Amino acid sequence: VSPFEKDILAIIQGAQSAGELSALKFPTKYPISE
Secondary structure, eight states: OOHHHHHHHHHHHHHHHTTOOOTTTSOTTSOTTO
16 A cells, blocks of 8 residues: 555545545545445
């Protein structure tokens, strides 16, 4: 996993925990489970 991918995951997880996860901002090409 590249540093960029780790940043993406951190952003997604942060947005998810804040209840702000948006399909428009975070397409499914970035799965939360991974």
